[in-house]
Amino acid sequence: MELNKKAAYLQGLVDGLGIDDTTKEGKIIKAMSALLGEMAEVIESVDEDLSRAYDQINDLSDELEDLEADLYEEDEDGESEDAEDEDTDDDDDAKDDDIASEPFYEVACPNCGETVYVSEDDLDAGEANCAHCGVTFEVALEGDGEDDAEDGPVQYEVTCPECGTTSVFEEDELLDGAPKCPNCGKPLDFEVTEE
Known part of the structure; x- marks a missing residue:
């Protein structure tokens, strides 16, 4: 039995009971009966819309399958486009490997x-x-x-005995006089021997 027919049957039963709709209980029962009838109509309408939507989805699915068949059908040479794409992908992979x-x-x-x-x-x-x-x-x-480094000035690394800071000095600076540690200012004692 359809939902609308069931709702109409219940309304008929309520009407057949001879319920007094002037009482509180009677008002509630009559209102519930009317509400069931309205709900049945809305549900049936939604069910019809849903059926139409399923039909449209099935139609679209069929059309999509036809389009896919057209896109992927074999070329005149008998080689599919997928095979050509795979060859192109292999070439790209080879280039990527070289890089x-x-x-x-x-x-x-x-x-x-x-x-x-x-x-x-x-x-x-x-x-x-x-x-x-x-x-x-x-x-x-x-x-x-x-x-270029061979043509440039000779440089020496010197470690300060006081603070342990390592500094780089050019040979000319070392020969000109006693350089001082740039960190603590103490004079650095050493000898530059020529080979």
């Missing part, structure tokens, strides 16, 4: 201080670009400047 095997060096950007990864190509070019701030700066391996 991953290339050595990179971490360098701090002189402008913003962020870490920049420098490749061999960047080192060959002598400059790198910071992805964070966009500044282009010079790069070189530490060993690249050895020839």
Whole structure:
């Protein structure tokens, strides 16, 4: 029996009992009976809307299956588009492997201080670009400047016996006189012997 028919049957029973709707109990029973009838109508309407929605979803699902079949059907050569995509993906993976095997060096950007990864190509070019701030700066391996270091002044590391601070002095400073510790100010005693 449908919900509307059940609600109508209950209302008929209430009416058949001859309940006096002027009493409190009678008013409540009549109001509940009317409410059941209204609820049955609303539920039936919602049920119809839900059935229509399911039908539309099924129609859309069928259309989607047809579209997928059209998109993925085989080419004239007999090779599917999926196979072509896989070949392209393999080529991309091979390129990624080449990039991953290339050595990179971490360098701090002189402008913003962020870490920049420098490749061999960047080192060959002598400059790198910071992805964070966009500044282009010079790069070189530490060993690249050895020839320049040979032409520059000779430097010595000296440790202060009083405070233990290690300082770097050029040979000319040491030969000119007794340098002092930049930390505690005590004179540093040592001899520079020429080889």
